[in-house]
Amino acid sequence: MQPNEQAAPAATTDQEHRLIIAGFGGQGVLTIAKLLCTTAMSEGKNVTYLPSYGAEVRGGTANCQVVVSSGVIYSPLVEQADSLIILNQLSCDRFVVRLKPGGLLVLNSSAVALDDASQTGARQVLRLPAADTAARIGNVKVTNSVMLGAFVRASGLVAEEDCLAALREHWSRRRAEVIDPNVTAFRRGVELAAEA
Amino acid sequence: MDSEQPEGKVALVSGNEAAGEAAIRAGCRFYAGYPITPQNELTAYIADQLPLRGGVFIQAESELAAINMVFGASAAGTRAMTSSSSPGISLKQEGISYMVGCELPAVIINVQRAGPGLGNISPAQGDYYQATRGGGHGDYRCISLAPFSVQEVCDLTYLAFDLADAYRTPVILLADGMIGQMMEPVRFDHLPAPSPTPRPWALTGTPGRKRNVIKSLRLPPEELEAFNLKLQDVYATIEQREVRLEVTGPDDAEVLLAAYGTSARICRQIVERPLRQLPFKVALFRPITLWPFPTAKLAELAEKARGILVVEMSAGQMVDDVRMAVAGRCPIELLARMGGNIPSAAEITEKLITLFA
Amino acid sequence: MRSGNAGNGMGKKTTTKRTESEVKRVLYERPRALLDVHTHYCAGCGHGTMHRLLAEVLEELGVLEQAIGVAPVGCAVLAYDYVDIDWTEAAHGRAPAVATGLKRVHPDKVVFTYQGDGDLASIGMAETIHAANRGENITVIFINNAIYGMTQGQMAPTTLIGQKTKTTPRGRDPETTGYPLKVCELLDQLVAPVLLARTTVVTPKHVRQTKALLKKAFQCQMENVGYSLIEVLSPCPTYWHMTPMEAYHFIEQTVTDSFPLGVIRDVKDRA
Structure with a gap:
């Protein structure tokens, strides 16, 4: 861990950030991706969101390739990721090799073991007991919001308040029982990343 | 996409959904389709939205039925569309040829996947010949539009309806799995209200007019050649005016x-x-x-x-x-x-x- | 009434001078919508009778200006040349899909398909079953002559066991080609259809019955009751290799054994 680098944006010089979010279907992978995209859009940035589809999601895995840029986005494919947000072991095994040296790796340590993270060449490996944290909040479904909060803090890709606004907007048609735990989880994720 | 997005807002929308929304905004009021990856979001979007906005959605029993339902709806005088992916588009070729023979406008969206055969569901561009050379039997061409972004899917889908009307021809929107699945920020509010051209040839019953017969059978060779020459004239005009x-x-x-x-x-x-x-x-x-x-x-x-x-x-x-x-x-x-x-x-x-x- | 020869010219060759009222006493005339042209049908073919019944029924129901027909691929492809209403022509077998598109766009029009056995029960079976299963509010006129006429006499799905055709030169063998396909009975397994009936046109009595059924089928549609199909056993003297009269007797004596006449379903009456 290199706390002194936490606030530095992981974006490359042309202000482009390429990331992969991956986990089991139902873990909220696509929601993380969508919230990051809508937040970045609200900040005037360009985005692409490319989900896995069809046979690729059989077996219950889901992933989404996201690019956030201040300029034109050419390929929406993320071959080399600036960041990975990984929610399950299968996805860790599959995608960790696609992390750029110096990239950011955010792991749901409640479900993912990565013994030797040094091989990844990551600038920072953030291990978050996201599912356990979500369970303590009272709803394991908000695991993704914990991950999102932590990623936003660690990457600085978008402003926390903007992302929180997007999160509230996303769940705006649902009852408080749905919105509130997600907000709590997001904030807890931010705190966990700040403490790391 | 969120259909309740207020006007003037940029929405995060997939290519498939953008095609659906743009089609409805272009005045498409009939859609028939059959499930196939990677274009299912388009069918789902239309199934959700079109009936709420005054149109008809039918999940057809096959691609053959879908294109022929579109044939019927177009003959009835309404703006109509179908969509599919490569293997399904192959099945639609018969219907497309008949629509050309009957001078019926329609929009056909092909979210291409890789072939031949069942192939896979990944993005590909293997249907270029099929889209640009006619695709079905007989001497014909269909205008083929190739978007490279989700915004362009929106804009070209809208344009496709106008072109189909103007030249009374099926128009193909040739996208691929990546363009269809990918989400990008998209605007719809710049699209004007649709202005479908009058269709005096449509089948609407005959009060106050002589009957219309929409057919592609032309038994005398000279009659069929004359029709083909007319098509070629239309194609020459398209080649002159519609290059983009x-x-x-x-x-x-x-x-x-x-x-x-x-x-x-x-x-x-x-x-x-x-x-x-x-x-x-x-x-x-x-x-x-x-x-x-x-x-x-x-x-x-x-x-x-x-x-x-x-x-x-x-x-x-x-x-x-x-x-x-x-x-x-x-x-x-x-x-x-x-x-x-x-x-x-x-x-x-x-x-x-x-x-x- | 249109100008030209009315009907079959009954009573026209008289030279006796008649009063005006006597001249105007028309016994038989061409229906308004039946165009005054020669048809391409062979002598003894059932299509001519059915075209006339179609024109009569649409006129009597007062819906000539609301009617939209879908012609098939097969002998009846040129139906639009004979009946003066809006028509389109579907690809082989696809008429129910085309009719679905038309009817959904124009629920207030009277939309029907006119199809033969190859078109409806072979290449178009999927469209047939699914339009029926959706309960599309259309009328299907199914001309079953147990043969492909337009392509010169091949086996149809409704060809009788033992019947010789171009593609069953030694007679239809169920071991290799299956059995005559009973469309009405098949569709009777579905929930949605409201009227399924089999009739024929080989005697005046049958013609009257057919007309009544056809009228009922269109009334089902006009009252938004739902899908109806009228199957008409129709003679094909040319490819049955019979005289017209032999073909007519063949239907009565033989074809009806495989395809019994009658109303298979009439939900309207049951209700």
């Missing part, structure tokens, strides 16, 4: 990349934000109408070029049109990826260096 393209990069480029859709998107990076400095200037020639192909413009560019690299997600189909347009003015090379693979900026760069450095 984009050239990106310096006017004095020595090397041209030629690509459409997803592969053009990758190529554009090499022009605007190269991975490494190239020892020559590169521009991108991107046809937006695959038919009519921008032949004249490409011929003009080829006069000044040292060479052209065609980049396709097929074994090389558009390259034939490039060869015909260039007619020996400069060498033409091909980078072909198949099976659902998308060429990377790195491999295109490497190929350019090998060929032209």
Whole structure:
């Protein structure tokens, strides 16, 4: 861990950030991706969101390739990721090799073991007991919001308040029982990343 | 996408959904389709929205039924559409040929996947010949539009309805799995209210007029030839008026990349934000109408070029049109990826260096 | 009434001078919508009778100006040349899909398909079953002559066991070609259809019954009751290699054994 680098944006010089979010279907992978995209859009940035589809999601895995840029986005494919947000072991095994040296790796340590993270060449490996944290909040479904909060803090890709606004907007048609735990989880994720 | 997005807002929308929304905004009031990946979000969007906005959605029993329901709806005088992906589009070819024979407008969206056969569901461009050469039996062409972004899916879907009306012809929107699945920020509020052309030929019952008969059977050879000549006249007009393209990069480029859709998107990076400095200037020639192909413009560019690299997600189909347009003015090379693979900026760069450095 | 020869010219050749009222006493005339042209049908073919019934029924129901027909691929492809209403022509077998599109766009029009056995029960079976299963509010006129006429006499799905055709030169063998396909009975397994009936046109009595059924089928549609199909056993003297009268007797004596006449379903009456 290199706390002194936490606030530095992981974006490359042309202000482009390429990331992969991956986990089991139902873990909220696509929601993380969508919230990051809508937040970045609200900040005037360009985005692409490319989900896995069809046979690729059989077996219950889901992933989404996201690019956030201040300029034109050419390929929406993320071959080399600036960041990975990984929610399950299968996805860790599959995608960790696609992390750029110096990239950011955010792991749901409640479900993912990565013994030797040094091989990844990551600038920072953030291990978050996201599912356990979500369970303590009272709803394991908000695991993704914990991950999102932590990623936003660690990457600085978008402003926390903007992302929180997007999160509230996303769940705006649902009852408080749905919105509130997600907000709590997001904030807890931010705190966990700040403490790391 | 969120259908309740207020006007004026940029929405995060997939290509498939953008096509659905743009079609409804273009006045499409009939859609029939059959499930196939990677275009299912389009069908789902239409199924959700079209009935709420005064239209008819039918999940047909097959692609054959779907295109023929569209035939019926178009004959009835309404703006109609179907969508599918490559294997399903093959099944629709019969209906498309009949619609040409009956001069019926319609929009057909092909979110291409890789073939032949069942192939896979990854993005590909292997249906270029089918889209630009007619596809079904007989002498005909369909206007083929190739979007390379989600916004362009929206804009070209809207345009497709106007073109279909203007020339009384099926129009193909040729996208691929990546364009269909990908979400990007999209605006819809610039699209004007639709203005379908009058359809005095439509089947609406006969009060106050002579009957209409919409048919493609023309038994006397001279009658059928006359009809074919009429079609060819229409095609000549389309070739004159409807060519659309984009050239990106310096006017004095020595090397041209030629690509459409997803592969053009990758190529554009090499022009605007190269991975490494190239020892020559590169521009991108991107046809937006695959038919009519921008032949004249490409011929003009080829006069000044040292060479052209065609980049396709097929074994090389558009390259034939490039060869015909260039007619020996400069060498033409091909980078072909198949099976659902998308060429990377790195491999295109490497190929350019090998060929032209 | 249109100008030209009315009907079959009954009573026209008289030279006796008649009063005006006597002249105007028309016994038989061409229906308004039946165009005054020669048809391409062979002598003894059932299509001519059915075209006339179609024109009569649409006129009597007062819906000539609301009617939209879908012609098939087969002998009846040129139906639009004979009946003066809006028509389109579907690809082989696809008429129910085309009719679905038409009817959904124009729920207030009277939309029907006119199809033969190859078109409806072979290449178009999927469209047939699914339009029926959706309960599309259309009328299907199914001309079953147990043969492909237009392509010169091949086996149809409704060809009788033992019947010789171009593609069953030694007679239809169920071991290799299956059995005559009973469309009405098949569709009777579905929930949605409201009227399924089999009739024929080989005697005046049958013609009257057919007309009544056809009228009922269109009334089902006009009252938004739902899908109806009228199957008409129709003679094909040419490819049955019979005289017209032999063909007519063949239907009565033989074809009806495989395809019994009657109303298979009438939900309207049951209700």
